[in-house]
Amino acid sequence: MADKMPHLTCETTGESHGPCGLAILNGMPAGLELDVEFINGELRRRQGGYGRGGRQRIETDKVSFLAGMRAGITTGAPLVMQIPNKDSRLDDLERTPPVHRPRPGHADLAGSIKWLTDDCRNTLERASARETAARTAAGAAARCLLHEFGIEVFGFVRTVHTARTDVTIEHSRLDELRRMRDESEVYTPDVEVTKEMMECIRGAKIDKDTVGGLCEVHVFGCPIGLGSCVTPTGRLDARIASAVMGIQAFKSVEIGMGREVASRRGSEVHDPITYDEGSRDTPLLGFQRARNNAGGIEGGMTNGMPVVVTGAMKPISTLLQGMPSVDLRSKQSEHSDYERSDVCAVSAASVVMENMVAFEIAAMFLDKFGGDTMKELEAAWTFYLDTARTI
Numbered sequence: 001m002a003d004k005m006p007h008l009t010c011e012t013t014g015e016s017h018g019p020c021g022l023a024i025l026n027g028m029p030a031g032l033e034l035d036v037e038f039i040n041g042e043l044r045r046r047q048g049g050y051g052r053g054g055r056q057r058i059e060t061d062k063v064s065f066l067a068g069m070r071a072g073i074t075t076g077a078p079l080v081m082q083i084p085n086k087d088s089r090l091d092d093l094e095r096t097p098p099v100h101r102p103r104p105g106h107a108d109l110a111g112s113i114k115w116l117t118d119d120c121r122n123t124l125e126r127a128s129a130r131e132t133a134a135r136t137a138a139g140a141a142a143r144c145l146l147h148e149f150g151i152e153v154f155g156f157v158r159t160v161h162t163a164r165t166d167v168t169i170e171h172s173r174l175d176e177l178r179r180m181r182d183e184s185e186v187y188t189p190d191v192e193v194t195k196e197m198m199e200c201i202r203g204a205k206i207d208k209d210t211v212g213g214l215c216e217v218h219v220f221g222c223p224i225g226l227g228s229c230v231t232p233t234g235r236l237d238a239r240i241a242s243a244v245m246g247i248q249a250f251k252s253v254e255i256g257m258g259r260e261v262a263s264r265r266g267s268e269v270h271d272p273i274t275y276d277e278g279s280r281d282t283p284l285l286g287f288q289r290a291r292n293n294a295g296g297i298e299g300g301m302t303n304g305m306p307v308v309v310t311g312a313m314k315p316i317s318t319l320l321q322g323m324p325s326v327d328l329r330s331k332q333s334e335h336s337d338y339e340r341s342d343v344c345a346v347s348a349a350s351v352v353m354e355n356m357v358a359f360e361i362a363a364m365f366l367d368k369f370g371g372d373t374m375k376e377l378e379a380a381w382t383f384y385l386d387t388a389r390t391i
């Protein structure tokens with residue numbers, strides 16, 4: 001089924017040990033002030049989290065704008081964002097040698113066969129989660145647009161291995177939750193569970209192993225009607241699922257109650273609708289929901305409730321103890337090669353996911369209201385909300 005081109009697109013390029021990562025955004029309206037401090041703050045958060053490897057001590061990720069911006073304001077031209085790599089050494093074959101023993105779980109094996117070589121290096125350089133620096137910058141830029149319309153995004157770590165927080169995320173407590181999350185070394189707004197999660201990571205490190213976990217993202221303030229039910233690819237949940245699964249090492253994504261819906265009755269799953277004239281001015285336009293099992297999306301469209309997304313990250317596939325593998329040249333059994341890596345990168349992944357979900361929301365926002373300029377966007381948004389309130 002044909003779908004119209006989305007207004008906002010992003011492509012990235014760059015190798016983990018090449019000179020830089022680049023993000024190229026098409027479709028940003030002219031007249032948006034980009035908060036460079038905010039974008040760099042997200043890049044800083046992405047570099048953090050207990051369990052990261054040595055690379056993050058080398059890099060200090062900061063964005064520079066190569067095109068599409070003038071004096072801090074978007075021009076409407078493609079926006080090109082660059083993040084330099086200090087650890088740039090791709091052409092130095094001694095320091096960045098060929099890799100012949102693929103790591104189970106990594107792109108190494110499939111990529112080397114796909115590109116018809118016994119050296120996994122080119123594959124792993126591009127498959128590396130270093131690429132997520134560029135994507136985080138892109139998502140954070142898109143968030144600058146969402147800020148203008150009061151849409152807020154909050155991501156955190158729900159689980160690391162067997163440790164889980166049961167914290168509830170409420171819009172009214174967002175500042176406090178953000179502060180707690182930012183004080184936690186694993187980006188979970190729960191002091192006690194932070195310690196448990198760190199213990200899981202520490203234990204894995206001692207055993208030369210790795211651990212994964214669940215990241216959760218909540219989006220507050222979306223108007224009713226972002227996304228569409230008329231084409232499969234126009235569905236917001238489909239776009240979010242694609243964006244989250246597109247993050248390195250993610251193996252599943254769920255919206256709201258997620259796969260739990262399969263084992264419950266309809267009356268337990270669907271969120272009853274009531275009407276309250278007093279909340280006519282909120283994103284709900286008065287149509288209240290006492291619960292949010294749908295995770296804010298019905299029929300592929302926002303329903304005014306917070307959008308809630310959970311993504312599962314597998315344990316990093318680079319294990320210090322190695323895993324049974326074969327040498328691609330000799331076909332003999334060998335342990336997989338070790339590349340410097342992380343024991344756990346779930347905290348960093350929660351920042352990437354937060355910004356990826358934000359990017360998709362911004363893309364859908366522009367699909368519905370977008371024009372060439374922020375002025376047109378604001379006019380379309382105001383017209384829509386004013387008209388929706390008459391229904």
Ligand code: EPS
Nearest residue numbers: 016053055127128129130316340341342
């Ligand atoms: C990462 C940079 C990489 C890895 C990690 C994430 O840097 P390097 O390979 O030079 O240590 O630390 O990437 C992976 C886990 C992976 O599988 O490629 C980053 O900046 O996030």
